[in-house]
Amino acid sequence: MKKTIFKGMATAIVTPMTQTDIDYEALGRFVEFQIENGINAIVVMGTTGENATIEHEDQTKVIKFVVDKVNKRVPVIAGTGTNNTAHVLENTRNACAVGADAVLVVTPYYNKATQNGLIQHFTAVADASTVPVILYNVPGRTGCNLLPKTVAKLAEHPNIVAIKEATGNMSQMVELMALCGDKLDIYSGEDALTVPFLSMGAAGTISVLSNVVPKEAVQMTDAALAGDYETAAKLQCKLLPLVNALFSEVNPIPAKAAVSAMGFGEDILRLPLTPMEDATRAKLYEEMRKLGIEV
Numbered sequence: 697m698k699k700t701i702f703k704g705m706a707t708a709i710v711t712p713m714t715q716t717d718i719d720y721e722a723l724g725r726f727v728e729f730q731i732e733n734g735i736n737a738i739v740v741m742g743t744t745g746e747n748a749t750i751e752h753e754d755q756t757k758v759i760k761f762v763v764d765k766v767n768k769r770v771p772v773i774a775g776t777g778t779n780n781t782a783h784v785l786e787n788t789r790n791a792c793a794v795g796a797d798a799v800l801v802v803t804p805y806y807n808k809a810t811q812n813g814l815i816q817h818f819t820a821v822a823d824a825s826t827v828p829v830i831l832y833n834v835p836g837r838t839g840c841n842l843l844p845k846t847v848a849k850l851a852e853h854p855n856i857v858a859i860k861e862a863t864g865n866m867s868q869m870v871e872l873m874a875l876c877g878d879k880l881d882i883y884s885g886e887d888a889l890t891v892p893f894l895s896m897g898a899a900g901t902i903s904v905l906s907n908v909v910p911k912e913a914v915q916m917t918d919a920a921l922a923g924d925y926e927t928a929a930k931l932q933c934k935l936l937p938l939v940n941a942l943f944s945e946v947n948p949i950p951a952k953a954a955v956s957a958m959g960f961g962e963d964i965l966r967l968p969l970t971p972m973e974d975a976t977r978a979k980l981y982e983e984m985r986k987l988g989i990e991v
Contacts, residue, residue: 698787699857702771703899704917706737707906708744710952712961722961727765733910742775744904744948748802749966760794777802781817798828805838811846820856829855834862844871851879860885860902875899888937891932894920904947905939908954928979941980945972950980957991
């Protein structure tokens with residue numbers, strides 16, 4: 697029997713920063729903004745949260761801060777994946793210890809792995825975790841594709857309960873649903889494909905878009921989950937220009953620019969990420985204004 701962590705819209709939140717530290721004041725306000733606008737779950741220390749450039753100790757502090765701030769109002773999912781299995785196990789144990797409700801684990805990047813290696817990697821994480829594990833497949837960033845047949849084998853592990861599928865490949869998503877949709881939940885990792893994924897039976901989306909428009913993003917998934925695909929499709933099309941602007945530079949550069957313009961911290965990223973270029977920033981702000989967001 698499937699164990700569902702959440703249905704609908706989860707925000708992969710940005711991490712507000714100062715030049716030297718995490719901006720916990722802005723982070724706390726941003727978490728409240730997300731919950732007030734109806735978000736169904738929060739993902740902390742994912743790609744959008746700049747986990748690759750935040751030290752392990754600070755990652756755990758951020759996860760604990762968000763867990764405490766949320767206080768069980770929605771599930772908190774912690775990103776714990778790296779390309780080093782031993783580090784993933786450490787990150788996962790730390791996230792479990794501070795109260796995360798689940799962990800999101802990306803496929804190993806750069807060194808990659810065979811499909812057999814991926815099975816062993818994720819099995820080791822699932823064995824070590826005391827909370828449910830969500831697989832994360834994003835080959836455009838990792839160079840490593842977690843194939844549907846491999847996911848079907850991993851779905852036999854009782855602690856592996858879902859996958860965030862971000863290939864952008866609808867055929868692969870359909871194959872996933874056919875092979876293991878009855879064993880684990882499938883979440884879209886592509887904001888532009890939220891409604892198409894939901895129409896095939898996906899449980900929801902883990903989103904960058906909802907950093908900026910959580911209320912509208914939730915309305916979209918609520919409509920689709922209720923079977924009102926006409927309304928959901930209209931919202932998907934309405935929000936598409938903003939989605940495109942949010943991915944006009946590598947994530948999370950535009951998301952950080954947007955959230956900062958909304959008053960949640962400064963537009964500061966850690967190298968090698970740099971603030972948004974003027975031309976793409978102007979287009980992002982234009983799309984935000986069209987949706988009634990003051991910037």
